[in-house]
Amino acid sequence: MKKIWSDWLETNKESLNQGYEKEFASEVLAKINGIEPIDIITQYSFKDSLNKNRRIDFLIRNKSKGFLLAIELDGTNKDRTHKDWAAFLERQNDLLEAVGPLLRFSNKQFFDDPIRVIRRIEKTLDKQRIDAQIRRKNTEEKTKLEKDLSRHQAELDFLENKIKESQSAGQSEKPIKALQSELSKKESEYRRAQKEHDQLVIRLQHDFQKKIDDALAETQTELEGLKLENEIMNRFVMIIAVIAVTGLIFMLGQNSFVGSSQAPINNFEKKVGLNSKSFDCSKIDARNAHYCTNKSTVACGPIVQIKRTSKNVFLNLYDKYPNSPLTVVIWKNKIKGVEERIGTIDGIVSQTVCASGVINKYKDTLRIEIKNPYALRVMEH
Numbered sequence: 001m002k003k004i005w006s007d008w009l010e011t012n013k014e015s016l017n018q019g020y021e022k023e024f025a026s027e028v029l030a031k032i033n034g035i036e037p038i039d040i041i042t043q044y045s046f047k048d049s050l051n052k053n054r055r056i057d058f059l060i061r062n063k064s065k066g067f068l069l070a071i072e073l074d075g076t077n078k079d080r081t082h083k084d085w086a087a088f089l090e091r092q093n094d095l096l097e098a099v100g101p102l103l104r105f106s107n108k109q110f111f112d113d114p115i116r117v118i119r120r121i122e123k124t125l126d127k128q129r130i131d132a133q134i135r136r137k138n139t140e141e142k143t144k145l146e147k148d149l150s151r152h153q154a155e156l157d158f159l160e161n162k163i164k165e166s167q168s169a170g171q172s173e174k175p176i177k178a179l180q181s182e183l184s185k186k187e188s189e190y191r192r193a194q195k196e197h198d199q200l201v202i203r204l205q206h207d208f209q210k211k212i213d214d215a216l217a218e219t220q221t222e223l224e225g226l227k228l229e230n231e232i233m234n235r236f237v238m239i240i241a242v243i244a245v246t247g248l249i250f251m252l253g254q255n256s257f258v259g260s261s262q263a264p265i266n267n268f269e270k271k272v273g274l275n276s277k278s279f280d281c282s283k284i285d286a287r288n289a290h291y292c293t294n295k296s297t298v299a300c301g302p303i304v305q306i307k308r309t310s311k312n313v314f315l316n317l318y319d320k321y322p323n324s325p326l327t328v329v330i331w332k333n334k335i336k337g338v339e340e341r342i343g344t345i346d347g348i349v350s351q352t353v354c355a356s357g358v359i360n361k362y363k364d365t366l367r368i369e370i371k372n373p374y375a376l377r378v379m380e381h
Contacts, residue, residue: 005030008037015042020107021057023377024073027114032121034129035060039067056102060125066132067125068100073107101128107282111298111356114374138200145197152190159183283354286317286326289366292359299326299368300354300379306346313345314367315353327367328355328376337373352379 009016009025016022021042029040044059058071103124110117159182166175281292286301301317304324308314312331316324330338330345339345356375357368370376 002030004037008040012042020073020111024105024110025058027374028110028117028121029058029060031114031118032125034065034122034125035062035067038062039065044070060121065125066128066130066135069121069124069128070100070102071121072102072104073110074104108296108298108356111354111377112375113372138203142197142200145193145200148193149190149197152186152193155186156183156190159186289326289359289368293361293366294358296356296358297368298354298356299359300352301326302352303349306349315345315355317353322365325366326359327365328353329367329369330376331369334370334373338370338376341373342376342378348378353377354379 005026009022009030012025013022016025025040025042029035039060039062041059041061042057044056046054046056048054056070057073060067060069060071101124103121105117163180163183279288279291281295281297283298283300284292286299289299292299299317303315304318305316305320306313307316307321310332312329313335314321315328315330317326317328318324321327335345342348354377355368355370357371359366359368361367
């Protein structure tokens with residue numbers, strides 16, 4: 001990472017302490033072509049339609065480059081616990097109107113595939129850069145037309161005064177008619193310039209409104225899709241909860257709250273992937289991997305043991321095999337890409353790592369496979 005970005009991260013460390021914001025800044029923003037730290041505002045504040053103070057994670061802003069892009073990161077809780085969806089949509093509309101274009105990314109989205117997120121942001125910024133060039137050209141054209149209008153108006157005023165002076169001085173009709181003919185010509189030029197100016201202004205207003213409408217429509221569509229996904233997830237959770245409660249009641253009846261009753265309850269929780277708090281699998285401590293079997297997650301923990309075979313590398317977290325609560329598996333064809341990012345694998349033993357992927361069970365071991373080099377990260381202490 002360039003020193004200018006390292007310095008910026010250090011300067012803004014207090015405003016980058018929420019969720020994955022620091023990682024997003026270092027792994028995504030610092031690698032976007034065409035932007036510099038000076039172009040980025042963290043925790044940008046704005047007022048909504050009710051005059052309440054709101055914040056957005058990042059704002060890329062540079063007038064000379066044409067950049068104005070808000071970015072928000074969403075974890076599972078943001079995506080799935082909005083009860084008042086209308087209020088949520090209202091906030092998005094407020095943000096679009098107060099700040100401008102908005103891109104939203106989930107934490108897992110940029111963790112799994114930061115290159116894709118970088119390309120998406122670069123695509124939007126490239127479009128903004130081109131739009132800014134067009135706006136500058138239109139502004140120059142508008143300024144030129146306004147100068148032409150002023151010049152034509154000055155010529156008209158001069159000719160009108162000249163005609164009045166000639167008539168007052170009793171000059172012959174011939175030179176006065178010549179002046180009147182020239183005045184008529186200048187009036188036509190003025191009306192033509194005025195029409196061009198008015199058409200340009202209307203076009204610019206239409207283009208601006210269309211951009212706002214398109215941005216609102218795109219965000220609305222994305223959020224409505226997210227709402228549908230959430231409703232499906234909520235129904236699924238309800239079904240699981242009913243099954244869990246029914247099973248729990250049955251087992252409590254069998255065990256009468258005494259002796260070994262606690263063990264089957266714990267086993268039941270592990271089987272259904274739930275605890276009393278409806279476990280959130282968006283990002284977990286590796287010791288809680290049993291709650292998230294067959295679920296996509298980001299699991300973190302210290303490497304206690306590294307084992308190599310001819311086909312892969314195993315990173316056992318928290319304890320040695322077979323007592324490790326979670327094993328990170330790096331297949332042979334992924335090792336080179338991982339080591340290009342984090343250095344030699346043997347050099348990260350005892351360090352804390354985060355792995356992104358689906359937790360699956362192989363024999364009696366829970367493990368998570370690294371599908372791409374960006375799915376494994378060494379965490380800073």
